[in-house]
Amino acid sequence: MTDIKAVLRAQHIETPSWAYGNSGTRFKVFAQKGVPRDPYEKLADAAQVHAHTGIAPTVALHIPWDKVDDYADLARHAREAGVGIGAINSNVFQDDDYMLGSVTHPSAQVRRKATDHLLECVDIMDATGSDTLKLWFSDGINYPGQDDIRARQDRLAEALAEVYERLGDGQRFLLEYKLFEPAFYATDVPDWGTAYAHCVKLGPKAQVVVDTGHHAPGTNIEFIVAFLLREGKLGGFDFNSRFYADDDLMVGAADPFQLFRIMHEVVQGAALHDLVGENEQSTKPFGGSAEGSAPRGVAFMLDQCHNIEPKIPGQIRSVMNVQEATAKALLVDREALSAAQADGDVLGANAVFMDAYNTDVRPLLAELREEMGLAPDPMSAYAKSGYFEKIAAERVGGQQAGWGA
Numbered sequence: 001m002t003d004i005k006a007v008l009r010a011q012h013i014e015t016p017s018w019a020y021g022n023s024g025t026r027f028k029v030f031a032q033k034g035v036p037r038d039p040y041e042k043l044a045d046a047a048q049v050h051a052h053t054g055i056a057p058t059v060a061l062h063i064p065w066d067k068v069d070d071y072a073d074l075a076r077h078a079r080e081a082g083v084g085i086g087a088i089n090s091n092v093f094q095d096d097d098y099m100l101g102s103v104t105h106p107s108a109q110v111r112r113k114a115t116d117h118l119l120e121c122v123d124i125m126d127a128t129g130s131d132t133l134k135l136w137f138s139d140g141i142n143y144p145g146q147d148d149i150r151a152r153q154d155r156l157a158e159a160l161a162e163v164y165e166r167l168g169d170g171q172r173f174l175l176e177y178k179l180f181e182p183a184f185y186a187t188d189v190p191d192w193g194t195a196y197a198h199c200v201k202l203g204p205k206a207q208v209v210v211d212t213g214h215h216a217p218g219t220n221i222e223f224i225v226a227f228l229l230r231e232g233k234l235g236g237f238d239f240n241s242r243f244y245a246d247d248d249l250m251v252g253a254a255d256p257f258q259l260f261r262i263m264h265e266v267v268q269g270a271a272l273h274d275l276v277g278e279n280e281q282s283t284k285p286f287g288g289s290a291e292g293s294a295p296r297g298v299a300f301m302l303d304q305c306h307n308i309e310p311k312i313p314g315q316i317r318s319v320m321n322v323q324e325a326t327a328k329a330l331l332v333d334r335e336a337l338s339a340a341q342a343d344g345d346v347l348g349a350n351a352v353f354m355d356a357y358n359t360d361v362r363p364l365l366a367e368l369r370e371e372m373g374l375a376p377d378p379m380s381a382y383a384k385s386g387y388f389e390k391i392a393a394e395r396v397g398g399q400q401a402g403w404g405a
């Protein structure tokens with residue numbers, strides 16, 4: 001019998017530095033009060049999310065949005081604030097040179113520049129102790145005939161191989177796919193199959209990351225999760241929710257049932273039980289900046305923008321939404337489910353599944369937080385903490401997240 005609380009206590013959800021900055025759409029970026037002016041302040045805000053939820057101990061960086069002179073110093077600051085540096089996200093999409101692509105660009109010179117940036121991100125991993133590089137390419141073409149689809153795959157494979165070779169012991173990269181946008185006809189890494197094929201060819205340090213906003217409407221994301229986990233190729237999630245395209249809304253806001261179904265596959269794949277040593281192959285929680293940690297486990301990351309809602313509570317709510325979906329997934333009576341499945345009892349199996357989803361897990365989570373020495377309701381605890389009033393008074397001229405400008 002699974003110790004549900006032990007698993008929940010060990011859960012680790014990573015928040016993105018860019019969620020703390022001002023963001024918006026291409027129509028307007030709304031400036032909010034108290035928004036961080038530099039990466040140091042973003043980490044301080046992320047530490048608040050961890051302080052109130054107890055399960056958000058690492059922060060993903062995006063380079064160059066979080067460019068600093070001394071990354072080791074930034075990691076030290078994070079540690080002092082109570083968090084660690086998580087995945088390093090590369091950015092080869094915000095430079096004029098990348099109009100026709102980055103690592104798949106027809107020009108060898110532009111490809112060199114893009115690959116050099118990815119290698120620089122591995123240097124930053126070395127300096128911060130991060131064990132994960134996240135690669136997302138906006139590369140693709142807008143018109144049939146614009147470039148050779150197959151040649152672009154060759155160029156992509158070449159760049160990925162060079163970055164793979166540069167990875168040190170205990171480091172890995174996660175390849176992110178996205179159906180479309182900004183390319184509208186043929187994106188170079190449009191789906192999990194493409195990402196998976198490149199990663200399989202490269203080896204164990206290359207895995208796929210599933211951004212829940214990057215699929216065609218109606219895609220069965222939990223199937224992808226189950227498949228990748230079975231193959232040992234699910235490296236992590238970029239959680240967010242979407243109503244239409246890549247909306248980057250708070251995870252669990254649009255479709256909490258989908259989030260539950262995804263977390264059910266995570267539980268089935270023992271990807272959470274790893275955290276408490278139930279799976280002998282892997283007993284340590286996924287990394288952050290812990291020294292000497294090997295790349296393993298699924299990274300549960302948020303990739304969201306809070307365009308109209310306040311940032312820190314937006315992140316707290318999102319962490320809680322993942323936690324609630326996880327608790328429900330852990331409540332599925334797996335024995336009863338297996339028995340009903342083996343009997344071909346369609347309605348019985350579905351009832352077991354839905355029973356867990358329909359359980360109100362909020363009292364259980366409130367109890368868990370109290371046991372962890374936290375307030376039972378992180379949202380009201382943050383509101384009462386006075387932190388927002390403090391940053392609103394202190395910070396003038398908050399930074400833009402870099403995204404959605």
Ligand code: PSV
Nearest residue numbers: 089136176211238246303403
């Ligand atoms: C692209 O849409 C993406 O999901 C990638 O993860 C980027 O790095 C991120 O958004 C920026 O928010």
Ligand code: MN
Nearest residue numbers: 176211238303
């Ligand atoms: Mn993403």
Ligand code: MN
Nearest residue numbers: 211213214246
């Ligand atoms: Mn996205």
